[in-house]
Every structure is written in structure tokens, then in C-alpha cells.
Amino acid sequence: MSFKKQDIYKALEGITAPGEGMNLIESKAVTNVVVFGKEIVVDVTIKNPSLQAKKKVEVEIMKVIHDKVDEKTDVKVNVKVDAPAKPAPMRGNQIPGVKNIIAVASGKGGVGKSTVTANIAVSLAKMGFSVGILDADVYGPSMPIMFDVAKERPLSINVDGKSKMQPIENYGVKLLSLGFFTDPNQAVIWRGAMASKALNQMIFDANWGELDFLLIDLPPGTGDIHLSMVQAVPITGAVIVSTPQAIALADAKRGVAMFEQENIMVPVLGIVENMSYFSPAELPDHKYYIFGKDGAKHLAEDLKTTLLGEIPLVQSIREAGDVGHPVALQEDSALEKAFAETTKKMLSQLVKRNEDLPPTEIVRITTMSGCSTK
Numbered sequence: 001m002s003f004k005k006q007d008i009y010k011a012l013e014g015i016t017a018p019g020e021g022m023n024l025i026e027s028k029a030v031t032n033v034v035v036f037g038k039e040i041v042v043d044v045t046i047k048n049p050s051l052q053a054k055k056k057v058e059v060e061i062m063k064v065i066h067d068k069v070d071e072k073t074d075v076k077v078n079v080k081v082d083a084p085a086k087p088a089p090m091r092g093n094q095i096p097g098v099k100n101i102i103a104v105a106s107g108k109g110g111v112g113k114s115t116v117t118a119n120i121a122v123s124l125a126k127m128g129f130s131v132g133i134l135d136a137d138v139y140g141p142s143m144p145i146m147f148d149v150a151k152e153r154p155l156s157i158n159v160d161g162k163s164k165m166q167p168i169e170n171y172g173v174k175l176l177s178l179g180f181f182t183d184p185n186q187a188v189i190w191r192g193a194m195a196s197k198a199l200n201q202m203i204f205d206a207n208w209g210e211l212d213f214l215l216i217d218l219p220p221g222t223g224d225i226h227l228s229m230v231q232a233v234p235i236t237g238a239v240i241v242s243t244p245q246a247i248a249l250a251d252a253k254r255g256v257a258m259f260e261q262e263n264i265m266v267p268v269l270g271i272v273e274n275m276s277y278f279s280p281a282e283l284p285d286h287k288y289y290i291f292g293k294d295g296a297k298h299l300a301e302d303l304k305t306t307l308l309g310e311i312p313l314v315q316s317i318r319e320a321g322d323v324g325h326p327v328a329l330q331e332d333s334a335l336e337k338a339f340a341e342t343t344k345k346m347l348s349q350l351v352k353r354n355e356d357l358p359p360t361e362i363v364r365i366t367t368m369s370g371c372s373t374k
């Protein structure tokens with residue numbers, strides 16, 4: 001035997017525990033490793049009960065041991081399933097079956113909020129979570145294009161005698177968007193009451209099924225539509241997207257402040273800095289800080305929140321969005337890793353939030369005259 005048990009543990013650190021956002025060692029999923037001559041037996045306990053997750057973890061363990069430890073050894077993997085992850089506690093107008101609702105917002109438009117939402121959703125799905133996106137961007141719903149389903153239309157199906165809207169699914173992500181209800185050639189801006197009605201239907205009259213996460217892609221800004229969203233559902237936490245540019249950061253700050261208002265109180269999980277720097281394909285080690293450096297890092301420090309990730313400005317991110325195949329789907333690419341890291345950081349903030357704070361309540365919005373609208 002030319003390897004140590006420690007080599008096996010080290011190799012297993014390279015595998016993400018399905019549905020947990022941590023590696024198999026960090027999450028204590030590996031409960032035992034035994035070496036008998038040329039045979040290695042790994043006992044692993046995972047939280048995701050699906051057959052696919054079990055098979056995936058088994059195959060990944062075998063592969064990493066053969067690649068990194070000893071290619072000739074026989075590997076046996078015993079996979080056990082523990083009870084499912086604790087759902088986030090919520091009350092109020094819950095969406096049945098939906099455990100965590102995450103709002104993705106940006107103060108300024110065009111900073112890549114939808115791109116970040118799409119890629120975080122794909123990363124979550126690849127980690128084994130069940131994920132949905134509600135595209136609530138009233139000014140320009142772009143998710144149907146980003147998920148290559150712009151020509152699809154949600155069907156109405158009958159669930160327990162009620163007619164429900166069936167989300168469109170691609171890449172393991174369920175999607176409903178205001179964009180499914182407008183002609184892409186017409187510039188429609190959803191206004192006030194109509195937008196609220198459509199959003200309410202997409203939230204409560206849809207067959208989302210069991211979801212670990214529902215990401216809500218909010219329109220840019222901090223206006224009425226945001227208030228009606230936070231009023232309608234108990235949002236577990238908010239993620240703010242910004243570029244490092246001063247004017248984007250100032251708007252991001254307003255976004256954080258909006259969620260933290262006393263009458264809203266949605267915890268901010270952190271800030272994702274998008275378009276952090278540009279690296280040309282021919283000079284991958286060069287980083288050009290086009291919009292400034294460390295802007296979101298400093299803002300996160302100032303606001304006592306977390307910098308969740310720094311996503312570079314890369315042509316392939318734009319191209320992948322345009323062809324409807326989010327870049328996080330590109331196996332083993334640097335961008336896939338960047339989004340996976342950002343997602344893991346968001347998850348660890350979410351776990352902390354769910355441990356430390358009570359459930360988010362439905363917000364009572366008080367009108368100028370002091371009357372509650374709920």
C-alpha cells in the first residue's frame with residue numbers, strides 16, 4: 001500500500017456533498033474510511049434522498065480515489081441517507097412546499113442581477129437542491145431567454161381540483177416569468193396593479209411543487225414593485241448585486257437599506273460583485289479593474305454584511321446568457337467555480353440566518369395616513 005488514509009480524506013475534500021454546499025469532509029458526510037489491503041471502503045451519509053444524488057456521490061468518490069490516491073485499488077462506497085435538511089421556519093402567506101425564498105435585487109439597472117440569479121440557480125440545482133426562479137423584472141424580464149425557453153408558454157394544470165400554472169423547467173430549474181405573458185416584440189412595462197396581480201398569480205396559483213429555494217429576480221431599483229413583493233411573501237433573505245463602480249454601489253447601498261427598513265426587515269445575506277475585473281482570454285493572469293477595485297468589499301464591510309463573490313467581466317458570460325445556456329453549466333470552468341463558490345457563501349449565510357433569526361414575517365406596509373394595507 002503506497003498511500004495513507006490521510007490521502008483519501010484529502011481527495012474526498014474535492015467532492016461537494018449533494019445539496020449541502022460543503023465538501024464531504026467539512027459536512028461530516030464521510031463517517032468512516034477503512035483500508036483492507038487493496039480495498040478501500042468509504043461510508044458516507046448524505047441528506048439528499050434522491051437516487052441520482054446517491055449514485056453521483058458514489059461515482060465521484062470512486063473517481064477521485066482512483067485519480068488522486070491509487071488507480072488500481074478497489075473502492076466500495078456505502079451511501080446512507082439521513083433525514084432531509086431542516087426547512088427554514090416561515091409563517092404568514094407561505095407558498096406551500098417552498099422552504100426558502102431569496103430575493104435578488106440591485107439598486108442600479110444592467111449590473112447583471114438576472115445573470116447572477118440564473119447562475120446561482122443553476123449552481124444550486126447542480127448541488128442537488130430543487131430550485132425555482134420567479135422573474136419579477138417588470139421592465140425587462142430576461143429569464144426566458146437566459147434559460148432558452150422564450151418560446152414556451154406555461155400550461156394550466158389541474159391540481160386537487162384547482163387550476164394551477166405549471167412552471168417551465170430547464171437545466172433543473174423551474175421558471176415563471178412576466179416575459180411568458182407578453183409578446184417579446186412589444187415593449188411592455190408592467191405597471192402597478194396589473195404587475196402585482198400577475199406576480200401574485202405566479203406565486204400562489206402556480207404548481208411550484210417542493211422547492212428548497214425560490215429565487216425572485218426583482219426589477220432594478222427600490223420602488224413600489226419591491227414593496228409589493230416583500231409584502232406578498234415572507235422573503236427569507238436578500239442578495240444584492242452590484243458592480244464595483246461608485247454609482248452602482250451607492251444604489252446597492254439604497255437596496256440594502258430598503259430591505260433593512262424597520263417595517264420590512266428582510267435580512268440581507270450579502271453582496272455579489274459582478275464585472276469585478278476583466279481578464280482577456282490571451283492574458284488570463286492580467287486583471288483590469290475597469291469599474292474600480294474592491295468596491296463591493298468595502299461596501300460590505302461598511303454595511304456589516306458579507307461579500308458573497310466577485311464575478312469577472314467575461315465575454316462568455318454574456319454569450320452564454322444570450323444563447324440561453326448559463327455559464328455555470330460549463331463543467332470544470334473557472335466561471336462555474338466562481339458561481340459555485342458564491343452560491344456556497346450565500347448558503348452559509350442563509351444557514352446562519354435561519355439559525356439566528358426568527359422567520360421573516362409578511363410585511364405590513366403602512367400608508368401615509370397610518371392605515372395598514374394588510
Ligand SMILES: Nc1ncnc2c1ncn2[C@@H]1O[C@H](COP(=O)(O)OP(=O)(O)OP(=O)(O)O)[C@@H](O)[C@H]1O
Pocket residue numbers: 106108109110111112113114115116137140142219220274275311312313314315316317318319321322
Ligand atoms: N460578468 C459578466 N460578464 C459579461 N457580461 C455580463 C456579465 N454580467 C452580465 N453581463 C451581461 O450584461 C448584460 C446585463 O446583464 P443582466 O440582464 O443580467 O443585468 P440586470 O442587472 O438583470 O439588468 P436589468 O436592470 O435590465 O434587470 C447582459 O447582456 C449580460 O449578458
